[in-house]
Amino acid sequence: MGAPGSGKGTQAEKLMNEYDCHQISTGVLLRQSIESGSDLGNKVQKIMSEGLLVSDDIVLDLIKNQLSEIGDDGFLLDGYPRNISQAKSLKDLLETINKPLDYTILINVPSEILIKRLSGRRTCSLTGKTLNIYFSSQSELDECLSNGGELLQREDDNEDSIIKRIEVYEEQTEPMIDFYRSAELLLTVDGQGPVDEVYLGLKKLMEL
Numbered sequence: 001m002g003a004p005g006s007g008k009g010t011q012a013e014k015l016m017n018e019y020d021c022h023q024i025s026t027g028v029l030l031r032q033s034i035e036s037g038s039d040l041g042n043k044v045q046k047i048m049s050e051g052l053l054v055s056d057d058i059v060l061d062l063i064k065n066q067l068s069e070i071g072d073d074g075f076l077l078d079g080y081p082r083n084i085s086q087a088k089s090l091k092d093l094l095e096t097i098n099k100p101l102d103y104t105i106l107i108n109v110p111s112e113i114l115i116k117r118l119s120g121r122r123t124c125s126l127t128g129k130t131l132n133i134y135f136s137s138q139s140e141l142d143e144c145l146s147n148g149g150e151l152l153q154r155e156d157d158n159e160d161s162i163i164k165r166i167e168v169y170e171e172q173t174e175p176m177i178d179f180y181r182s183a184e185l186l187l188t189v190d191g192q193g194p195v196d197e198v199y200l201g202l203k204k205l206m207e208l
């Protein structure tokens with residue numbers, strides 16, 4: 001868990017490349033449903049573009065479907081749960097399938113850094129790699145552009161939506177920190193440094 005722009009997706013991608021484990025990202029699944037033009041996509045598009053949370057029932061169904069597809073493999077949840085009610089539903093669900101959470105990782109980043117990261121975020125149209133016009137190296141950006149790719153910006157990475165998403169995080173997601181701390185499942189990593197430095201911190205924490 002972590003605020004919008006804290007690096008959840010970036011770090012999850014690195015973990016998935018190194019470990020044999022599935023990434024389940026509710027944000028990615030919801031954006032895929034919008035792209036496919038499905039009923040679900042049409043239902044959630046406006047909510048997401050405004051930076052609000054989609055209903056708990058919708059995201060719980062997505063998680064249930066994904067867990068049933070991956071069978072016995074390990075998994076990492078990215079962006080789920082996001083409020084206490086979702087955290088309780090997840091606990092019940094994982095108890096039912098006898099796969100309790102190992103731990104929750106909070107990526108801690110001050111809000112002034114988040115806005116720059118989100119407004120600079122771009123996705124390469126060729127590789128789907130997450131990049132940043134302020135923080136990625138010129139060679140990483142060129143690798144996409146020189147092969148004919150475009151740097152795409154997410155619909156909800158506009159100023160109004162970014163501010164709303166950070167507000168929603170502070171009001172609804174931050175209370176979950178205490179929920180997981182009291183369950184002794186909370187690990188916290190400093191997410192302010194460069195991507196590789198944060199990743200090293202994350203791995204050290206997981207090894208402990």
Ligand code: AP5
Pocket residue numbers: 002003004005006007008009010011026027028030047048051052053054055056059078079080081082086117118120121122130131132135165191192193194195196198
């Ligand atoms: P989601 O897709 O989960 O978005 P988010 O939580 O707003 O998080 P982001 O994806 O914006 O940030 P991130 O932490 O993954 O950062 P990233 O690694 O990309 O959700 C989108 C929407 O879907 C929600 O608003 C909601 O409507 C809905 N939704 C999703 N889950 C839901 C749920 N459970 N319940 C209800 N609704 C739900 O990094 C950001 C940028 O910074 C990138 O450009 C990256 O390159 C750069 N960067 C990352 N780390 C570093 C670093 N260490 N140094 C410099 N740059 C960095």
